[in-house]
Amino acid sequence: MKKELEHSFVELLEKHQNIVHKVCRLYTNNYDAHNDLFQEITIQLWKAYPKFRGDAKFSTWMYRVGLNTAITLYRKSKRTINTQDFEGVEFKITAEAYDDTEEQQLKVLYKAVHQLNDIEKALVFLYLEDKDYREISETLGISEVNARVKMNRIKTKLKTILNP
Known part of the structure; x- marks a missing residue:
């Protein structure tokens, strides 16, 4: 067994x-x-x-x-x-x-993501993995609505970080 x-x-x-x-x-x-x-x-x-x-x-x-x-x-x-x-x-x-070839292309994004808090990083990670909001909410233990709201706020935050 x-x-x-x-x-x-x-x-x-x-x-x-x-x-x-x-x-x-x-x-x-x-x-x-x-x-x-x-x-x-x-x-x-x-x-x-x-x-x-x-x-x-x-x-x-x-x-x-x-x-x-x-x-x-x-x-x-x-x-x-x-x-x-x-x-x-x-x-x-x-x-x-x-193979980190693809990651080299994402280096700027990773640098910006490293400035996020732990939960925001996890949410971005799952989003970039093409997980739907239901899967994201199950994985992180938050509601689906909360996952959507947080993701919209994170997108705005990342835009600010990437385009100061």
């Missing part, structure tokens, strides 16, 4: 690992911090996976765990990500090469 659980987790993580990379990119500023946060999110996903009921899509659940982990660590450490050892489980995940 444990091997089946581990196998299904690794398979889903490999399939959706770009979600975790994107969360890491949003909340870190360098390669080492990115890798540390990726590892920490993976650990938290593994710890929570046995409780995953499938009420939401795996990717939506993964966004929620990843964002919550990143926000919690970000707040605790004031931009220094601390990792924890996780003994007893060894994952053999084929890591995709992380």
Whole structure:
């Protein structure tokens, strides 16, 4: 049973690992911090996976765990990500090469997004991932109307940041 659980987790993580990379990119500023946060999110996903009921899509659940982990660590450490050892489980995940070509084009936008607060960053991230407001509200635990209002305010805020 444990091997089946581990196998299904690794398979889903490999399939959706770009979600975790994107969360890491949003909340870190360098390669080492990115890798540390990726590892920490993976650990938290593994710890929570046995409780995953499938009420939401795996990717939506993964966004929620990843964002919550990143926000919690970000707040605790004031931009220094601390990792924890996780003994007893060894994952053999084929890591995709992380291509940052597209991100170079978005560098200015990321710089502006880094000036937003944690919840605003998460909302922008999900919006840029083409999530509808229902999925955004489920992931962030806010109402759909609240998600729409916040997104409109964030758009105005980003316009001000990008065009001073």
